[in-house]
Amino acid sequence: xxxxxxxxLLAGTVLATVLLAAVPxxxxxxxxxxxxxxTVGVGAREYRFAEYRASVPRGVVRFDLTxxxxxxxxxxxETRGGRVLGRTGKVGSGRRAVLQLHLAPGTYRxxxxxxxxxxxxxxxxxxxxx
Amino acid sequence: MSWTDAxxxxxxxxxxxxxxxxxxxxxxxxxxxxxLDWVVDGPPGGARLRGPAPNIRGRRLDPVNVWGDDVxxxxxxxxxxxxxxxxxxxxIWHDHFATAQQDTPLMLxxxxxxxxxxxxxxxxxxxxxxxxxxxxxFLSLADSTxxxxxxNYARELMELFTLGSGYTERDVREAARALTGFSxxxxxxxxVSIAYRPDQHDDGVKTLLGRRGRxxxxxxxxxxxxxxxxxxxxxxxxxxxxxATPPSAGTxxxxxxxxxxxGLQIKPPVRAILSHPALYANLDAPDLVKCPVVYVAGALRTxxxxxxxxxxxWMLEQMGQLPFDPPSVAGWDWxxxxxxxxxMCQRFALGNYLVTWGRPRVRRGSAPATLTPSQAFQxxxxxxxxxxxxxxxxxxxxxxxxxxFDDLDPRWRDTAGWRGEALQGTLRHLLLxxxxxxxx
Numbered sequence: 048x049x050x051x052x053x054x055x056l057l058a059g060t061v062l063a064t065v066l067l068a069a070v071p072x073x074x075x076x077x078x079x080x081x082x083x084x085x086t087v088g089v090g091a092r093e094y095r096f097a098e099y100r101a102s103v104p105r106g107v108v109r110f111d112l113t114x115x116x117x118x119x120x121x122x123x124x125e126t127r128g129g130r131v132l133g134r135t136g137k138v139g140s141g142r143r144a145v146l147q148l149h150l151a152p153g154t155y156r157x158x159x160x161x162x163x164x165x166x167x168x169x170x171x172x173x174x175x176x177x
Numbered sequence: 178m179s180w181t182d183a184x185x186x187x188x189x190x191x192x193x194x195x196x197x198x199x200x201x202x203x204x205x206x207x208x209x210x211x212x213l214d215w216v217v218d219g220p221p222g223g224a225r226l227r228g229p230a231p232n233i234r235g236r237r238l239d240p241v242n243v244w245g246d247d248v249x250x251x252x253x254x255x256x257x258x259x260x261x262x263x264x265x266x267x268x269i270w271h272d273h274f275a276t277a278q279q280d281t282p283l284m285l286x287x288x289x290x291x292x293x294x295x296x297x298x299x300x301x302x303x304x305x306x307x308x309x310x311x312x313x314x315f316l317s318l319a320d321s322t323x324x325x326x327x328x329n330y331a332r333e334l335m336e337l338f339t340l341g342s343g344y345t346e347r348d349v350r351e352a353a354r355a356l357t358g359f360s361x362x363x364x365x366x367x368x369v370s371i372a373y374r375p376d377q378h379d380d381g382v383k384t385l386l387g388r389r390g391r392x393x394x395x396x397x398x399x400x401x402x403x404x405x406x407x408x409x410x411x412x413x414x415x416x417x418x419x420x421a422t423p424p425s426a427g428t429x430x431x432x433x434x435x436x437x438x439x440g441l442q443i444k445p446p447v448r449a450i451l452s453h454p455a456l457y458a459n460l461d462a463p464d465l466v467k468c469p470v471v472y473v474a475g476a477l478r479t480x481x482x483x484x485x486x487x488x489x490x491w492m493l494e495q496m497g498q499l500p501f502d503p504p505s506v507a508g509w510d511w512x513x514x515x516x517x518x519x520x521m522c523q524r525f526a527l528g529n530y531l532v533t534w535g536r537p538r539v540r541r542g543s544a545p546a547t548l549t550p551s552q553a554f555q556x557x558x559x560x561x562x563x564x565x566x567x568x569x570x571x572x573x574x575x576x577x578x579x580x581x582f583d584d585l586d587p588r589w590r591d592t593a594g595w596r597g598e599a600l601q602g603t604l605r606h607l608l609l610x611x612x613x614x615x616x617x
Contacts, residue, residue, distance in 0.1 A: 064545045083235075088242035090280040090367070097280045097367030099241050113280045141278075143244060171365045 084109040084147060087173065089157070091138070092116035094167035096157060102174040103150075110146040110157075114138045119171065120159045121132060127154055137161060150175045183460040186565055190617035191419050191453055193261025194471060195479040198340060198563040202593060216262055216446045217296075218572035224260035226253075231484040241282050245490035248500050251288065252482045255474035265297035266443070268470060269418050271500065272508035274306045274338060275424060275583075276315045280367065283311040283502045285373040290479035296444040299411065303338065306357075310371050313560035316506065319361040319371050326353040327346050331397070333506050341402040341410040351383040352401075355392040404439055412446045417511070419450050421465040428453070461567065464516050465615040471617070476609055479562035482535035488527075497521040516615065528610040532602050537561045537609070539601045544598035546590050550578035557604035558568050570613050574604055
């Protein structure tokens with residue numbers, strides 16, 4: 048059972064006015080015209096990745112990483128030859144990170160390069176199509 | 178029992194996410210029995226989604242991959258469904274069978290399972306949840322083997338899902354043995370399957386809740402759901418989601434009898450709870466706190482606002498109820514616990530979004546400063562879906578409207594439309610966030 052004093056309403060009016068000013072502005076036309084990224088959800092835990100889609104069209108690819116594990120993990124995207132294209136940095140337990148890259152058609156390696164996590168199983172691939 | 182707009186609003190809020198003014202009037206005319214049938218059974222042909230699909234600044238939702246889109250996807254269902262009770266029960270089962278920290282595709286699959294079984298057989302739902310990959314991984318039932326039975330699922334099955342009490346530590350150990358045998362398989366891209374492997378199952382003799390035999394997973398589920406403590410436990414839990422005051426012993430007995438007679442179907446006791454006079458007590462003084470999900474989805478639905486922004490996800494996280502991420506296997510703490518200072522601040526902020534982006538936003542030229550306080554209140558009240566408002570709230574808001582222009586020279590009042598619109602925005606915001614709006 049909850050009872051509030053109605054007098055708080057007037058105090059609320061002041062707060063409402065303050066908060067109204069905090070509502071973000073509408074997105075700009077430029078932002079709307081920008082080519083949308085294809086998002087790949089990735090879950091990390093000891094010691095594997097779950098990749099929510101295995102292939103994407105070429106262009107801007109956004110990786111949404113969530114660490115469901117107990118240890119810190121990262122996500123590194125590299126070419127098959129081992130050239131690193133981008134990395135999230137270390138993501139703590141229960142935390143998230145976003146990595147956005149422009150990818151040409153081909154196959155890319157996704158690994159966690161912390162300690163020996165990749166050797167233990169945290170490695171997978173992503174196919175980028177034409 | 179008489180049947181008025183107020184009865185319809187109470188039922189629609191408790192069983193779903195509120196009533197629009199048109200719904201309240203139409204169902205008040207059609208009467209109590211017809212309304213209850215529609216609410217409980219849903220429309221002929223099943224649930225449909227009505228209105229425009231979510232469009233977030235030109236982007237369609239990608240619930241599997243984009244963080245937070247899973248939440249928006251579900252909120253959208255609550256806003257647009259023609260069968261709100263099904264979504265409410267899906268939310269209730271998400272709390273009852275709380276699962277978290279699992280990959281989004283698995284959580285969305287579990288959500289579909291909960292929705293499919295929301296109002297059917299509890300035994301069937303329990304069987305589906307027991308085999309659900311997200312639950313299996315969350316409570317370590319997957320890969321619990323005869324060599325090393327894991328007790329997590331067996332314990333929560335009895336404590337939280339079916340009985341509450343009346344079992345022993347030995348029952349937990351024996352149930353854990355009987356539930357062994359589910360085995361997971363992974364590829365480099367994630368989970369492939371969880372399958373039952375008889376060679377990993379302990380097929381020895383167990384004694385569980387007084388029954389002895391070579392018990393397997395389904396025997397465990399049969400034993401806990403036919404145990405004398407199960408029906409009172411489950412109907413009491415269901416009641417707590419719909420009515421703030423605890424049920425009497427007689428009510429529990431009657432609901433449990435209804436549940437058992439139906440063969441452990443969920444719909445009959447839910448129908449009995451939604452028909453119970455206690456649900457309609459004190460129509461002008463509601464006492465059940467809206468949980469954040471119901472507050473957000475209800476505010477959108479009753480104001481005719483669709484999902485076109487992504488604020489619901491992070492606001493629900495700040496309000497303390499992010500769907501697909503309950504705090505523990507025991508689910509969320511309900512009732513007044515929802516009303517923390519931070520949560521209330523976010524509820525206030527939601528009002529800002531609704532009067533800025535939603536249907537209740539004030540159009541230029543729509544609210545002259547020359548309206549009387551009563552007219553100004555009426556206009557704001559209509560714009561936010563005619564929510565239930567106490568006499569005290571109305572008096573306070575009309576007082577605010579009366580003095581809103583005190584600093585303005587009366588000669589300028591005719592041309593001060595912008596001040597009239599500011600008053601409308603304030604009144605609409607307060608109607609969406611005032612104490613009356615936090616309860617249902």
